[in-house]
Ligand SMILES: Nc1ncnc2c1ncn2[C@@H]1O[C@H](COP(=O)(O)OP(=O)(O)O)[C@@H](O)[C@H]1O
Ligand SMILES: O=P(O)(O)OC[C@H]1O[C@](O)(COP(=O)(O)O)[C@@H](O)[C@@H]1O
């Protein structure tokens with residue numbers, strides 16, 4: 327039977343021999359014997375007594391059954407009001423690879439190293455704003471598939487190797503939690519570069535913890551990782567953060583570098599934080615893995631959750647990072663301006679540089695949605711300027727045919743073309759990322775040199791627009807704000823349920839929990855072999871840059 331309330335799979339009701347006629351011969355009636363009126367997932371929880379019969383159950387409003395297998399229908403039929411909540415406490419195998427060949431990525435849990443932690447009923451049950459309806463709680467058996475596009479032909483890899491489908495735990499509230507709200511001291515930190523929506527995530531973590539779970543001790547760690555040990559945390563509450571979703575940047579401030587593992591974990595212990603929410607990109611998530619490992623090593627009752635942030639959208643597994651859509655939308659303004667400038671000049675070229683350290687997602691999506699772009703250069707493709715099949719030859723043709731051209735370049739594109747001094751080759755930012763040279767500015771001067779050399783007597787204009795910081799410093803748009811809210815709430819539910827060392831993110835349109843270790847190393851690069859890149863080429867008509 328599928329329970330209507332929590333939509334679990336078929337459940338086995340284990341019942342006491344004397345409970346009622348339906349259960350004769352079974353082993354055990356309720357998990358807890360003889361207590362009444364406790365609060366759990368069902369609002370009014372009744373625990374049966376050994377030896378009671380069906381008439382003893384008749385007056386009860388609601389009953390909570392914990393089961394692990396067969397049909398619960400006989401039990402509900404014992405009740406006059408026939409209202410039963412069935413919680414699936416069925417243990418799922420660690421690696422359930424059969425019968426549907428699914429591999430569930432194991433999510434770290436506090437009880438992995440603190441086995442004596444006791445679960446509590448979810449405080450949402452008592453929250454007058456929620457009244458958890460049917461299907462509210464997520465069971466540990468609910469998963470989100472990592473891949474939803476499969477090739478079912480016999481010779482495809484998935485079919486021929488019988489490789490299991492990777493699945494992730496579905497995000498959302500659990501009926502049991504491992505934190506008592508009055509004992510929670512939560513910390514929120516933002517690290518790395520800016521991204522639209524960071525303030526929304528902070529706001530929603532504060533509001534969600536406060537309103538949903540009644541947490542009253544919520545702190546912001548300022549200035550990134552270094553802030554744990556070098557700054558006093560600031561107290562946050564819904565009143566303080568209520569407007570933050572309308573602000574770009576991060577009100578907590580951010581920084582690169584400053585990652586000192588022992589100092590950070592010492593500070594977490596010193597401040598008594600037991601929930602740590604870390605908002606950041608790939609570098610930040612690698613730091614979060616180390617923090618989680620150290621906390622485990624010290625056997626601390628502290629949960630760590632990551633919320634992936636990157637305007638570059640270079641983090642793998644998740645559909646996209648928050649703020650990415652806002653960035654693509656903002657990029658349109660720059661492309662439009664470049665187009666107007668180029669069209670209004672004789673032999674005009676509009677050149678726009680967009681962010682993307684090692685991936686060209688913003689450039690790719692901005693190009694596809696604009697339709698005014700004639701060439702899109704990203705770090706994932708090889709290209710060259712001079713000679714047959716090169717950029718200059720293409721632009722010459724475009725200018726001849728249309729009188730103008732628009733170029734979009736990702737900041738990480740063509741970095742190996744720009745001559746660097748020895749010092750520039752070594753230059754790193756505080757986090758150890760290679761400092762890039764300005765490809766847009768370099769390309770502009772190369773374009774001018776080319777034109778002066780080959781077309782000295784003809785007019786030519788290059789208008790270079792660099793909106794990079796402007797794009798990432800804006801507040802999130804409505805879609806991203808919603809995403810930020812749900813990803814923050816998902817993180818809260820996961821931490822409350824005792825999960826740790828995980829990241830909450832969107833996978834194939836559903837919110838899921840992913841081990842942070844996996845996220846820290848999963849890259850999301852533009853696949854230049856798939857149809858999306860082919861579409862870019864068809865929209866722009868740009869060359870394949872294949873040398874003859
Ligand atoms: N491999 C790593 N191990 C531990 N901390 C790291 C690692 N890489 C980066 N960090 C830290 O994470 C923070 C943000 O990293 P950074 O690369 O600047 O931005 P992002 O997280 O946005 O990619 C910095 O404080 C940095 O020191
Ligand atoms: O903020 P900085 O230090 O100028 O760094 C700029 C970099 O930050 C980004 O906007 C985002 O990078 P991260 O997600 O790694 O923080 C990159 O696109 C860009 O290369």
Ligand SMILES: [Mg+2]
Nearest residue numbers: 518607608609
């Ligand atoms: Mg990064």
